[in-house]
Amino acid sequence: DGGITQSPKYLFRKEGQNVTLSCEQNLNHDAMYWYRQDPGQGLRLIYYSQIVNDFQKGDIAEGYSVSREKKESFPLTVTSAQKNPTAFYLCASTPTGYSGNTIYFGEGSWLTVV
Amino acid sequence: AQRVTQPEKLLSVFKGAPVELKCNYSYSGSPELFWYVQYSRQRLQLLLRHISRESIKGFTADLNKGETSFHLKKPFAQEEDSAMYYCALRGAGSYQLTFGKGTKLSVIP
Numbered sequence: 001d002g003g004i005t006q007s008p009k010y011l012f013r014k015e016g017q018n019v020t021l022s023c024e025q026n027l028n029h030d031a032m033y034w035y036r037q038d039p040g041q042g043l044r045l046i047y048y049s050q051i052v053n054d055f056q057k058g059d060i061a062e063g064y065s066v067s068r069e070k071k072e073s074f075p076l077t078v079t080s081a082q083k084n085p086t087a088f089y090l091c092a093s094t095p096t097g098y099s100g101n102t103i104y105f106g107e108g109s110w111l112t113v114v
Numbered sequence: 115a116q117r118v119t120q121p122e123k124l125l126s127v128f129k130g131a132p133v134e135l136k137c138n139y140s141y142s143g144s145p146e147l148f149w150y151v152q153y154s155r156q157r158l159q160l161l162l163r164h165i166s167r168e169s170i171k172g173f174t175a176d177l178n179k180g181e182t183s184f185h186l187k188k189p190f191a192q193e194e195d196s197a198m199y200y201c202a203l204r205g206a207g208s209y210q211l212t213f214g215k216g217t218k219l220s221v222i223p
Contacts, residue, residue, distance in 0.1 A: 031209045040123065042200060042215035043158075050209050058210070090158065094209070102148075103211055105158040 003027065006091050006106035013085075013113050021076045021109045023091030032074035033092040033103065036060060043090065049074055078111060085113045116141045118203050120214035127191050128222045135186040135217050137175075137201030144206040147177055147184040150213070152198040161186075161199070171195070191221045 004025045013019045023032065031050050035043040035058075045058030049068040063082025068074055074093075078085045091106040117140040127133050139145060149161040162170045164177040164184060175186045184201060201214040 033211070035213070040215060042120075043213040045210065045212065048209055056210075059212075094211075102160040102163070107157050 004091055004093055004104055004106035006089075006109045008109060009107065010110045011112070013111070015113055016080045018080060019078050019085075019111065021078070021089055021091075021111070023074045023076065023106060025072055025074075025091075025093045025104075027093060027095070027104065028071070029093035029095050029104070030071070031094045032068070033094075034058075034064070034066065034074070034076045035090040035092065037088040037090055037108070046076065046089075085111060087111060116145070116203055116205055116210070116212045118201050118212055118214035120199075120201055120217050122217045123215070124218045124220065126220045126222060129193055130190050133186075133188045133191045133195070133219065133221075135199050135201075135219065137184045137186065137214060139182050139184065139201075139203045141182075141203060141205055145177075146204045146206065147175070148202040148204070148211075149173070149175055149184075149186050150200040150202055152200070154197070158200070191219075193221050193223055195219060196221045 007022045033048040034046040037043050044060045046064050047066040049055035052071050055066050055068050065077045089109045092103045094103045119138045147164040150158050151161045152158045173188045177184050198216050198218050200216045202211050204211045
């Protein structure tokens with residue numbers, strides 16, 4: 001079954017701890033993305049990666065870090081520097097080339113920091 | 115910088131009434147515009163994109179470069195259209211996809 005898999009679906013962490021969200025895709029897509037979705041804020045881009053070993057900051061990258069060591073994997077680390085980490089996080093991917101290509105989303109991960 | 119504005123957070127219409135979800139954008143070059151939909155408890159999915167000039171589930175959207183708008187329209191709303199709708203923009207030659215804040219459409223039976 002092809003698609004994008006995010007894990008875990010729900011995650012609770014104590015304030016001050018780093019946490020890593022997993023995103024795996026078996027669609028052979030080159031580009032991958034991380035978005036944060038807050039009520040009333042829509043989707044805001046955190047980081048994106050066009051190819052392996054390369055990634056770019058999005059609009060709200062502060063307090064987050066990513067890596068892209070493999071084409072199919074794009075993990076997101078929410079560091080203790082992120083002031084408001086509690087949110088819904090969406091991973092997405094898109095095929096090679098960008099003209100008109102759609103972006104496919106995972107089911108998301110809920111992170112709650114207490 | 116690229117920006118997408120959806121002025122309505124919530125739009126309520128009666129079943130059978132016309133629907134128009136507004137989207138305005140700001141981008142200096144040639145944009146690609148999309149509408150995404152998120153039904154309750156489902157993942158975000160593509161509804162339509164301007165380059166295809168397609169009609170999906172009765173929805174259409176026309177890119178108006180003069181008014182920098184990409185409004186989503188449907189002549190007769192159905193209850194199953196109730197969902198969250200996001201307008202999105204990608205600049206030509208770019209991988210960066212920017213979303214608006216979304217409009218929640220509620221169709222009243």
